[in-house]
Amino acid sequence: MRSTRRALATLVAAAMLVSWAGPADAEPARSIAWAPCEDNPEGDCGTLNVPLDWSKPRGPRIDVAVARHRASDPARRVGVLMVDPGGPGGSAAAFALSRLFSPEIRTRFDIVGLDSRGTGNSLPIRCADLMTNPPSSYPADAAAFDTLLSFNRGVLEKCRARSGPIFDHADSATVTQDMDAVRRALGERKISYFGLSYGTVFGQLYAEKFGGHLRAMVLDSVVDHSADASRFVGDRAVASDDSFAEFVKWCDRTESCSLHGQDVYQAWEAALVRADGEPLGRERLIYSMYLSLRDPDWNWSARLIAGAGTTARAAATLDFTPNYESVRLTSVCQDFSLRIKNFQEYSRMRAEELRLSSIMHGSPLGHDEAVACAGVPGAPANPPHRLNIPDAPKILVINAKHDPTTPYEWAANIHRMAPRNTALLTYEGWGHITYPRSDCTRGGVDAYLLDLKVPAGSCPAVSP
Structure with a gap:
């Protein structure tokens, strides 16, 4: 390839x-x-x-x-x-x-x-190198949120300058116009x-x-x-907990699960506490668990909780998405109304995530996409709407x-x-x-x- x-x-x-x-x-x-x-x-x-x-x-x-x-x-x-x-x-x-x-x-x-x-x-659009050493996407106070917002705006400014005019013309509605141009070029009715x-x-x-x-x-x-901003984040938070619950059911009925016979929910909370002692430990562990649930690879999920797995998988990217972190700025941020303006708005979003998702503490994907769009100016070019x-x-x-x-x-x-x-x-x-x-x-x-x-x-x- x-x-x-x-x-x-x-x-x-x-x-x-x-x-x-x-x-x-x-x-x-x-x-x-x-x-x-x-x-x-x-x-x-x-x-x-x-x-x-x-x-x-x-x-x-x-x-x-x-x-x-x-x-x-x-x-x-x-x-x-x-x-x-x-x-x-x-x-x-x-x-x-x-x-x-x-x-x-x-x-x-x-x-x-x-x-x-x-x-x-x-x-x-290749701007991943502009995103190295970012502040936490889970700011604890207004000062931390302002730091995140400033970082995002810096990335946007530099990425737009590097990418040229395509940066502001890559939303999904524009892509569909290209799709129909391909249809016409192929001579297909x-x-x-x-x-x-x-x-x-x-x-x-x-x-x-x-x-x-x-x-x-x-x-x-x-x-x-x-989906509006609330559903974009909240529905994924609910789905993350649902997938974890399905993993627990499997482990309860499967003797080969390394946590079989244990309280898996309790073991998960203990793993999160252990991870708190490491830099980005909890965030990395949750994202690693999310990836295993997406596959799903439940044996690996169990090993991860037990401490025998590795969180290195958190750095993995999808086979066909090597440019995801860059392109989401021009697609996701322009296709959905994700514009967190201040720490108060962020706090309300985070509280709702935690209310809906007491196990996984939200969806790392939904959360990160919403936070990545903070600082993007103006309304989305291709706003969400009823089908x-x-x-x-x-x-x-x-x-x-x-x-x-x-x-x-x-x-x-x-x-x-x-x-x-x-x-x-x-x-x-x-x-x-x-x-x-x-x-x-x-x-x-x-x-x-x-x-x-x-x-x-x-x-x-x-x-x-």
Whole structure:
């Protein structure tokens, strides 16, 4: 995959020179400059020229990276399946060439991935080095909060200066305009779409604006774009405790669990107390536990509490999200109304987290994303709102019942907001990202994408 990314990078760099050298009022490009991906003979890598600001189509232009895995049986080709792995920060171009999808999907669809702005090889925003040695994201008083706010504002200023104009034009609504430009460039009247996690935000917005161009859509592990700041943080806090409770049930019934026969809740509290004696100990331990619940890896969760595990996993990043901390400033902070202004607002948010989540003491992901957006000026460019998709076909929404990252309640709410245009497939098990969990989840999604057959309402849990 590294060679694929190098090929994409070379194409983007060359195309950028042409893009910015042209007149500001040049007409939009209508085709993608394809070339073989260096390390994947089945893959095509390319770029598409689009406006920097879609409200100014004759203004400056940029190039975004695209990759394609062509249907291996052209005679049975269904069409284009556009995909995104979420994050934010994941390379959809690399994801399109991955092996996540079943052989039948790869046989019958052209799988296409567009690196969303700021990610992969679409003008990547890279500012992680500006975030070294940050103050705690759990400020204890007004002075500590002011220190955090000052740090955030410094990062924003330096990252914007480094990144250039793309920094202020990378919200999800803008990305969906790029997605439809890809559709047009491919000459497709309609496309299908498969979005994971944060990629479901792109999906919701595309269905709202371009629903008539959709054949089918799968939203797997939903980030609810209608969530206000309270739900964005609070729903995840509840989901984190729910996932921990599921782990405890497993440990109580499983003799191989290293905490079997013990009071797991009591052992967890003791582990937190032990961690308090180490720098960032409690924060790191909670985040490590959160990661194990997201997988889930319950044996490791038990070892972590017992002290036999390691919290080094807390530094891990998702396979497709190497740029997450940078890109969330231009996506999450512009897609949701997360603007904590002072310590009083922070204290109210934190108190509600602790009220809703007495075990995990909140969701480290929800908390950190909210705090990272403190200091971002102005209203979000793409504010949350109630889903409105009257022109969309029946969309398949799929989510695990016990997902600490994207709470099941978010998927259920998407279905409640658009009952005519959505179908909810519930995986009765655990973890984040549902499609590959079982034959039922994979088979249900594949049948829907291939034949537009809406699957039954639930899939049984499979022991992790």
